[in-house]
Amino acid sequence: MRFQSALAIYFLFWFLSLFFVLPFHARTSGEAGAELVPGQAESAPHRFPLANVALWTTIVSAVLFGLFYLNYVFGWITADALDWAAPPRR
Known part of the structure; x- marks a missing residue:
């Protein structure tokens, strides 16, 4: 596999992982015990920890990607x- x-493929995994990780770090103002700003949706995050x-996301x-690459190399x-859908080979 070429480096490019x-x-x-790693960037595809990164953005896919972003959507896996986002729900685990979102806390609403109600969960944080803060008051809502007028016009703020109740489901809006209170504070967004971008670095975290x-x-x-990078770890996941x-x-x-490591599992993908190992499968690429070893053909698991x-x-x-x-x-x-195909009939089994004999």
Whole structure:
């Protein structure tokens, strides 16, 4: 795998992981015990910890990309293994 391809796939994993990590770090003003600002939605986050979210996103994406790359190198799961509609080969 070329470096550019690996980097592009890593960024795909990073942005996918961002959506996994975001719900775990969001606290509403009600959960934080703060008052709502007039016009603020009740579901809006009270404080957004960008550095913490970016760190956890990087960790999760590195683990997922590592598993992807190991599968690429060792071929644990192939495209043939994911084709459930095809009849089994003999």
